[in-house]
Amino acid sequence: MDRQTPTLSDVARRAGVSYATADRVINNRGGVAEKSVRRVRAAIEDLGYVRNVAAANLAQKRTYRFAFVIPEGPNSFFRRLRNILETARPEMLVSRVALMVESVAAFDAAALVGCLERLAEDKVDGVALVGTDDARVCAAIDALRAQGMAVLTLVADVQGARPDGYVGIDNTIAGRTAGRLLLLAHGDRGGRVLPIVGVATAHDHAERLAGMQDTLAEAGGRVTSAPLIEGRDRHDIVEAELHRRLAEDPEITAIYSAGAGNAGLVRVLARRAEGRPIVVLHELVAHSRQALETGLVDVVIDQRPEDEIQTALECLRAMADRRDLAAPAPIVPAIYLRENLPPAAEASQFGDPVHE
Amino acid sequence: MDRQTPTLSDVARRAGVSYATADRVINNRGGVAEKSVRRVRAAIEDLGYVRNVAAANLAQKRTYRFAFVIPEGPNSFFRRLRNILETARPEMLVSRVALMVESVAAFDAAALVGCLERLAEDKVDGVALVGTDDARVCAAIDALRAQGMAVLTLVADVQGARPDGYVGIDNTIAGRTAGRLLLLAHGDRGGRVLPIVGVATAHDHAERLAGMQDTLAEAGGRVTSAPLIEGRDRHDIVEAELHRRLAEDPEITAIYSAGAGNAGLVRVLARRAEGRPIVVLHELVAHSRQALETGLVDVVIDQRPEDEIQTALECLRAMADRRDLAAPAPIVPAIYLRENLPPAAEASQFGDPVHE
DNA sequence: CAAAAAATGATTGACGTCTATCTTTTTCAC
DNA sequence: GTGAAAAAGATAGACGTCAATCATTTTTTG
Numbered sequence: 001m002d003r004q005t006p007t008l009s010d011v012a013r014r015a016g017v018s019y020a021t022a023d024r025v026i027n028n029r030g031g032v033a034e035k036s037v038r039r040v041r042a043a044i045e046d047l048g049y050v051r052n053v054a055a056a057n058l059a060q061k062r063t064y065r066f067a068f069v070i071p072e073g074p075n076s077f078f079r080r081l082r083n084i085l086e087t088a089r090p091e092m093l094v095s096r097v098a099l100m101v102e103s104v105a106a107f108d109a110a111a112l113v114g115c116l117e118r119l120a121e122d123k124v125d126g127v128a129l130v131g132t133d134d135a136r137v138c139a140a141i142d143a144l145r146a147q148g149m150a151v152l153t154l155v156a157d158v159q160g161a162r163p164d165g166y167v168g169i170d171n172t173i174a175g176r177t178a179g180r181l182l183l184l185a186h187g188d189r190g191g192r193v194l195p196i197v198g199v200a201t202a203h204d205h206a207e208r209l210a211g212m213q214d215t216l217a218e219a220g221g222r223v224t225s226a227p228l229i230e231g232r233d234r235h236d237i238v239e240a241e242l243h244r245r246l247a248e249d250p251e252i253t254a255i256y257s258a259g260a261g262n263a264g265l266v267r268v269l270a271r272r273a274e275g276r277p278i279v280v281l282h283e284l285v286a287h288s289r290q291a292l293e294t295g296l297v298d299v300v301i302d303q304r305p306e307d308e309i310q311t312a313l314e315c316l317r318a319m320a321d322r323r324d325l326a327a328p329a330p331i332v333p334a335i336y337l338r339e340n341l342p343p344a345a346e347a348s349q350f351g352d353p354v355h356e
Numbered sequence: 357m358d359r360q361t362p363t364l365s366d367v368a369r370r371a372g373v374s375y376a377t378a379d380r381v382i383n384n385r386g387g388v389a390e391k392s393v394r395r396v397r398a399a400i401e402d403l404g405y406v407r408n409v410a411a412a413n414l415a416q417k418r419t420y421r422f423a424f425v426i427p428e429g430p431n432s433f434f435r436r437l438r439n440i441l442e443t444a445r446p447e448m449l450v451s452r453v454a455l456m457v458e459s460v461a462a463f464d465a466a467a468l469v470g471c472l473e474r475l476a477e478d479k480v481d482g483v484a485l486v487g488t489d490d491a492r493v494c495a496a497i498d499a500l501r502a503q504g505m506a507v508l509t510l511v512a513d514v515q516g517a518r519p520d521g522y523v524g525i526d527n528t529i530a531g532r533t534a535g536r537l538l539l540l541a542h543g544d545r546g547g548r549v550l551p552i553v554g555v556a557t558a559h560d561h562a563e564r565l566a567g568m569q570d571t572l573a574e575a576g577g578r579v580t581s582a583p584l585i586e587g588r589d590r591h592d593i594v595e596a597e598l599h600r601r602l603a604e605d606p607e608i609t610a611i612y613s614a615g616a617g618n619a620g621l622v623r624v625l626a627r628r629a630e631g632r633p634i635v636v637l638h639e640l641v642a643h644s645r646q647a648l649e650t651g652l653v654d655v656v657i658d659q660r661p662e663d664e665i666q667t668a669l670e671c672l673r674a675m676a677d678r679r680d681l682a683a684p685a686p687i688v689p690a691i692y693l694r695e696n697l698p699p700a701a702e703a704s705q706f707g708d709p710v711h712e
Numbered sequence: 713c714a715a716a717a718a719a720t721g722a723t724t725g726a727c728g729t730c731t732a733t734c735t736t737t738t739t740c741a742c
Numbered sequence: 743g744t745g746a747a748a749a750a751g752a753t754a755g756a757c758g759t760c761a762a763t764c765a766t767t768t769t770t771t772g
Contacts, residue, residue, distance in 0.1 A: 018721045050449050054410035055758035058727045093406055176695040185540050332698045335691040339532040342688045374751045411728035414757045
């Protein structure tokens with residue numbers, strides 16, 4: 001019925017060269033005349049040859065080794081990220097991908113660089129790292145790439161660095177999305193939004209904040225932004241500050257939290273006797289999820305780390321296979337209400353694998 | 357450093373049996389004493405053996421053949437579905453997956469059954485079909501499965517059938533999500549939502565409608581539901597009916613469209629001189645996207661067909677490989693505002709594949 | 713034109729699994 | 743204990759590619 005897919009031998013025959021030459025071409029081994037290269041390329045085109053990755057991997061006894069470098073610490077988002085990776089690990093094994101998850105101190109550029117250098121020696125095939133803005137990190141990334149390994153930034157890009165790609169959301173878009181939700185929830189009434197960020201200098205939080213404010217402004221300014229709280233991503237600080245500000249400023253109609261430390265925010269809300277402001281926050285983690293379920297919070301904007309990791313893995317594999325992958329679809333923030341929450345991920349599931 | 361992954365020979369050696377026997381076990385060829393089966397299984401467990409799918413596929417010269425059965429017609433959602441599949445096809449080829457996209461008349465159970473029967477003869481490895489409720493369809497699905505092929509329902513399940521899985525959203529959840537958004541947009545004011553469905557008897561639209569109404573009711577009933585419009589998924593009917601109803605009932609504060617035919621809805625909105633109701637509708641397609649971008653519409657709830665297809669492909673592959681895949685994460689409806697729209701998909705991109 | 717260099721050809725043994733065939737051993741019923 | 747059936751062992755070719763070696767041809771250079 002359907003004739004089978006062509007092999008490299010078919011290509012060689014069609015191009016009128018030997019298998020060895022065709023092999024030299026597709027594997028860039030060099031030492032091939034320009035004329036032959038062109039003929040092989042043409043034959044590939046004609047026959048629609050597609051390299052059989054399975055066979056190639058088999059011959060190379062290849063197992064992909066990918067490292068994910070994730071900040072450590074109590075931050076629940078990164079815990080979630082690590083969880084997803086751990087869950088994916090056994091499934092990845094089937095396709096011969098060994099996942100390494102490295103933890104480094106958060107915001108510690110030196111530690112991150114050290115980790116990257118170890119990975120460079122370790123000869124992994126690809127690295128995905130959560131970026132920290134720092135010149136040394138840029139240099140380390142360049143060094144890895146120069147060594148021929150694939151490097152992605154994940155969740156947070158590194159300004160100035162040139163990785164093979166960035167997998168994560170655009171924080172301006174995330175902030176604008178929050179702004180639009182706030183506008184929607186205010187209807188045609190006016191309002192006053194209290195923004196909470198980690199620190200105003202972190203470029204991701206700053207981008208979210210600006211995106212939110214721009215969107216409010218573009219809508220005519222009936223909803224305005226109050227002075228922000230810097231919660232340093234710590235729930236105790238967020239709790240204290242927020243408590244104070246809400247008492248101080250009764251005009252607040254909404255809260256937008258661009259960063260972490262939302263457990264403190266939830267505590268303040270839970271204590272309120274009556275009517276609460278509209279609340280929009282980021283990242284679906286245990287406490288934000290629960291707050292959504294109990295109605296303490298209206299909306300959670302999530303960057304869907306599952307998607308990010310899947311996309312990252314796809315990119316890393318494509319690069320390791322020397323395939324050209326169409327640039328991955330940018331990851332767009334997801335909006336969760338209590339009604340469309342994804343099923344809670346198990347902490348870890350050890351279903352016994354069945355081999356048969 | 358890391359010792360290499362064990363092969364089936366290692367398993368056989370460890371189990372104290374021949375390679376042939378180990379092979380008989382993992383491939384269920386039968387004719388193996390219970391005792392030996394247990395020993396092989398134990399060895400697999402001990403060594404953490406994972407069947408090398410690449411090698412297996414190579415040996416079998418396997419190309420997966422999967423068919424997607426999609427209703428034909430002008431419906432832009434199914435056009436989108438088909439587009440996604442066509443775009444995925446070349447990428448899938450790399451992993452040796454041949455995608456077939458079959459079109460059958462919409463809502464035509466007989467045509468669907470005919471198509472499934474052809475596929476049964478065609479010996480494809482798996483089928484994903486958009487369900488149509490019908491006893492004959494159930495029977496056809498069972499017949500395919502009895503023949504050992506993997507069958508998934510996609511987007512719409514078939515009531516009474518027992519496919520290997522359903523990949524699509526829960527329409528009740530989708531409707532509840534719409535309800536929550538409507539509540540959010542009404543704030544603490546009252547309102548009156550005008551629902552539009554295709555036909556009230558279609559169970560998917562009915563589920564969405566009920567979900568929306570339930571959510572409104574649970575919130576205390578300050579926002580109510582007006583009598584619905586049956587637009588039969590046709591934009592001309594939707595346009596005429598909606599126009600009439602809006603003129604008739606000035607109390608309408610919101611529109612919820614659970615089905616298709618939204619081009620007509622958008623036309624009505626575009627003609628309105630001033631203030632429009634809150635609008636929530638389903639499926640991100642060309643005109644709904646544009647309506648969102650131009651501010652004619654507030655929210656689009658989308659079932660993310662890209663995800664659905666990816667999940668479906670994953671499931672089909674897993675089943676074809678005789679792997680046990682953890683049940684795929686149910687697909688949750690996505691909420692799009694004009695700010696978080698994913699980049700528009702190219703109609704079709706024919707970037708020349710680079711082989712090297 | 714000869715020598716050196718470059719390009720090409722020819723061939724081979726992995727890689728891990730599948731599939732098939734054939735032989736040998738064990739088990740079981742009678 | 744004999745014979746048949748069941749179970750197990752042994753082995754080999756194929757799948758498509760990679761990586762390496764060595765021989766041969768063509769091209770370039772002085």
